[in-house]
Amino acid sequence: MNFLHHFELIEDPRSHINRKHNLLDVIFLTVSAVLSGAEGWKAIKEFGDIKLDWLRQFRPFESGIPVDDTIARIISVLEPAAINSCMLSYTEELRKGQGKGQVALDGKTLRRSFNGQRSSALHSITAWCHESGLVLTQGTSEGKKNENQGVLALIEKLELKGCIVSVDAMNTQKTIAAAIDDKGAGYYLCVKDNHKKLKQEIAAYFHKTERDNPLFIKKNCYQETDQGHGRIEVRTCTHLPLTEWISEGQKWQAAQSIVKVERQRIRGGNTEEEIQYYLSSEPINPKAANKAIRNHWGVENCAHYVLDVTLREDDSRIRRQNAPENMAVIRRLVMNLARRNHSKNSIKGKINQAGWSDKVRENILFG
Numbered sequence: 039m040n041f042l043h044h045f046e047l048i049e050d051p052r053s054h055i056n057r058k059h060n061l062l063d064v065i066f067l068t069v070s071a072v073l074s075g076a077e078g079w080k081a082i083k084e085f086g087d088i089k090l091d092w093l094r095q096f097r098p099f100e101s102g103i104p105v106d107d108t109i110a111r112i113i114s115v116l117e118p119a120a121i122n123s124c125m126l127s128y129t130e131e132l133r134k135g136q137g138k139g140q141v142a143l144d145g146k147t148l149r150r151s152f153n154g155q156r157s158s159a160l161h162s163i164t165a166w167c168h169e170s171g172l173v174l175t176q177g178t179s180e181g182k183k184n185e186n187q188g189v190l191a192l193i194e195k196l197e198l199k200g201c202i203v204s205v206d207a208m209n210t211q212k213t214i215a216a217a218i219d220d221k222g223a224g225y226y227l228c229v230k231d232n233h234k235k236l237k238q239e240i241a242a243y244f245h246k247t248e249r250d251n252p253l254f255i256k257k258n259c260y261q262e263t264d265q266g267h268g269r270i271e272v273r274t275c276t277h278l279p280l281t282e283w284i285s286e287g288q289k290w291q292a293a294q295s296i297v298k299v300e301r302q303r304i305r306g307g308n309t310e311e312e313i314q315y316y317l318s319s320e321p322i323n324p325k326a327a328n329k330a331i332r333n334h335w336g337v338e339n340c341a342h343y344v345l346d347v348t349l350r351e352d353d354s355r356i357r358r359q360n361a362p363e364n365m366a367v368i369r370r371l372v373m374n375l376a377r378r379n380h381s382k383n384s385i386k387g388k389i390n391q392a393g394w395s396d397k398v399r400e401n402i403l404f405g
Contacts, residue, residue, distance in 0.1 A: 040404060041375065042066060042096075044128040051115045059104045063097045064112045072365075073372045073402060074393040077350055079106040092396045096404075114361035118178070121367050126175040129167075129374065130197060139169035140202040140330055141223075142337040143192060143209060145185045146345070162366050163188045165196055166337040171377050173341055173370040178363060186211055198223040202320070204334035207232060210317070212290055219292040219319060226297070226330050227290075229315045236286035240315045243283055244276065244298050254278075260324035269305040275328035276300075280317075292319040297327045344373055348386045375402050 042062065050061045070093065071085035086093065086103035093099055104112070147161045163177040163185060177192040189209050199222035205214060207230035218225045229237045248255050259276045276298045280287045287293050297316035302309065316331060345351040349369045356365050376388040379402045383391065392399040 114359035
């Protein structure tokens with residue numbers, strides 16, 4: 039599947055008298071260079087100079103490789119919505135036939151993308167599919183505090199019918215629950231102190247039911263134990279129907295159940311305990327609820343961690359116009375391309391090999 043076909047429709051914002059280098063050539067150069075380990079404009083240009091013959095197997099590059107400042111200028115003037123739309127079109131095509139599965143929505147700040155004040159750093163929102171391991175698309179918000187509007191915009195763009203959508207406590211909002219339900223999806227919403235009364239009512243109801251009806255609790259409880267990395271973790275997930283006793287829960291569109299997750303971690307003789315509560319539109323199934331809640335954090339481990347550690351996103355000093363957002367999309371595209379490649383290696387290993395081998399790079403891009 040050729041990802042370039044999805045980027046052919048991007049409108050070139052440059053004037054007709056200033057188009058020495060073809061737009062799709064520059065996009066292909068940038069994606070190939072980032073896949074091969076390039077992090078900045080100079081590195082992208084140097085990759086192009088060295089690999090021009092290889093690049094010309096797939097695109098004409100009639101005017102050769104642009105200088106680094108020209109690459110920066112072209113990428114920075116592209117409309118982020120357009121390049122995001124192309125990546126979404128590509129990832130949605132990949133999802134066909136795989137089932138809808140679970141989509142996790144979570145925010146991430148690109149720490150060095152600020153221009154002047156640190157508060158101006160780009161705050162991106164990732165839509166990540168657990169089943170495929172792919173980032174479906176990226177949104178943005180004006181800082182972490184305004185993340186809710188960015189999440190709503192992402193929900194509107196995504197095809198979510200039949201999916202389960204999970205969000206963190208910051209995005210547990212009635213408008214977001216309603217938007218998810220309106221798209222034909224179910225949800226698991228983490229409930230913390232930003233909805234204090236709802237949390238208190240859920241906690242009190244679990245306490246009451248555990249005291250008065252332990253058999254009902256046992257029937258709707260699932261427990262699993264994990265061991266590794268010098269620790270033992272016991273997770274107990276209890277999934278109960280939402281009742282009129284929880285008055286705050288009645289205000290949430292499609293809500294029909296509540297979840298209590300108890301985590302006990304034993305490490306080096308020390309024991310840590312944690313309890314979290316969730317509101318859900320899903321029917322009672324404690325094993326499925328536990329799986330969905332665990333799956334949500336894959337967006338951190340499989341997407342954000344890889345972006346920061348492997349693709350060094352947090353260290354990027356690209357700040358020009360739309361370039362931080364557009365390069366963030368390109369990094370996510372590169373991560374998707376590497377992940378859908380079935381060779382037995384880590385994302386880091388695949389990027390290393392793509393930098394060393396034209397054959398490996400071609401296989402990842404077009405295989």
